[in-house]
Amino acid sequence: MSMLDREILALMRDVTETAILPHFRSLSASQIENKAADDVVTVADREAEELLAAGLSKLNPGIGIVGEENAHANPAVLDLLSGPSWIIDPIDGTNNYAGGTGPFGILIALADGGLAQSGWIYDCQSGRFCAAHRGDGAYVDGERITAQTSGETPPVAAISTVFMDQERRAAAMKHIAPHYRLVDIPRCAAEQYPRLALGENDVSIFERTLAWDHAAGALWLNEAGGRVARPDGSPYRVDEPDRTGLIGAASPALWDDLAARYAVFEA
Structure with a gap:
């Protein structure tokens, strides 16, 4: 596992334990808002995004940050996606999370030139950590993996x-x-x-x-x-x-x- 992967994993774990799991199954009605049709946001999403953005800024202060909740509040943030940028989904699966079920996780990508160059996926409940870097393969918990099919007919x-x-x-x-x-x-x-x-x-x-x-x-x-x-x-x-x-x-x-x-x- 690369040093960057270790730093991203540590950040994801810290935010999960600090901002996400403490609110899980304890959200009040006032802490859940309808963002759009069939789409909600919680106080935990906003807290997690702030912490993730702060942590990523320390890793690379010169890169733009595009977080889901920040972009929803200010669509102009999307313009940053054409250049070097961190892309954050602080709680992916918010509808599950707000309903007290799973799965839900954190997604972070590092993009440049309109293409993701690195990506990380963290399962907040199991701790599974997926990482990939363009041209360097895909990993689960530090072990390189190759995609496999279900083998079923029909697929x-x-x-x-x-x-x-x-x-x-x-x-x-x-x-x-x-x-x-x-x-x-x-x-x-x-x-x-x-x-x-x-x-x-x-x-x-x-x-x-x-x-x-x-x-x-x-x-x-x-x-x-x-x-x-x-x-x-x-x-x-x-x-x-x-x-x-x-x-x-x-x-x-x-x-x-x-x-x-x-x-x-x-x-």
Whole structure:
């Protein structure tokens, strides 16, 4: 494990113990706010983001910081994604967290030129730590891993339709769902991406593709030997905040199969 990985892990653990777990299952109604339709924010999200931003600023003071909650309050922050930037999701899976369930985690990425260069995923409940650096492979708890499929026929799919409108949801169920065994989505990218590399799920479709949800996980799965890309095959970029649609798969072959079906779904 690199020195940077150790420093990021220590920061994630500290913020989990200081700001996240103390509020878990003890949030009052006034500490949970509706940020958008089917999307909430808690006092723990804001506290965690402040602590993470402060810690990352110490690691590299010259890099911009794009946190989910700060960007929601001030969309101009998204302009930083075109240059060197830390990208923070302080609690990924906030709906689960606010409801007193899991999974939930912390996502951090280091991006430059619109592409994630490093990414880290921390499971706040189990302590699982995933790390990746562009061109250097993917790791779980310091051990290099290679993505593996479930081995099931049909393949296992977790399709996120939460942010699809009714027409797109129906089209996905008609053109894509029959070819897979569908499983529930965890509503947590910090859990979904590991599932795609660790033999639990084979493919996923993500409709909303905000940088704090996908920068770390997309890099990590690609470095593990799976594939994450836009449905047209173009790479995922963190500086495209308004673009929708992303496919993740445990192998390039599974990605190709789903992308072909996605093209029919989009037609």
